[in-house]
Amino acid sequence: MFQLEEKVYPCSTSLAMRYIGGKWKSVILIHLVNGEMRYNELRKVIEVMTERALSLQLKQLEDDGLIIRKVHTDKAPLKVTYELTAFGKTLIPLLKSIAEWGRYAANHRQEINIVEDKCDW
Template sequence: MKIKCDSELFKINEKLYPCSTSITMDYIGGKWKTVILYHLIDGPKRYNELKKTMPVVTERTLSLQLKQLESDGIVNRKVYTTKPPLKVEYSLTDFGISLIPLLKNIAEWGNKIAEQKAKIIKVEDIKK
């Protein structure tokens, strides 16, 4: 189904979207969602593993973004309670896996821009 973005709307869960790109951005938009998803491409990660790969994100932001991705059905949160300590892993759902080609294209485009315009800063230099 292709919709005309100038004369029709999409409605998902009582929310109106003017264009299919706005649906995509509602699911994965923002500074951290795509970063989280990109790090989950290789497989499940624990919260602390994700935090280590994104040292400048706050714990609150990471937690909120993971909860949003889980509620949108993109990320699965699995709690292991069989033996202490409690273990929680995050992984992509089938819906999340469908985003991998898009995430890789976004990363590739960002790499091209970074090669042209970015200055590399080491994380440890920021923390000083």
């Protein structure tokens, strides 16, 4: 068992899902695998995600130490970027495996229509 902030996790899998679980966290993280991105760049590649959801998930990923938010003030206009931390980069093999399994599932389940795969890493 694992305990974090008064919450008990029965196994390491449930602890891992605390960090990357949910609808959007792993999607955001996989897009940051190739390097930093601006907020609007993330909005464009994850166009079905609301701005509010993106902002909340970015904040949570930052609070969890998986991404870092950088504010660039060296020249106007202000630029904010997000990138994986060293801790976040440890997820890259897992994220790529999840994406590969998703492609496998899409190719092997008749009810899944492949429209477009924006996870181009």
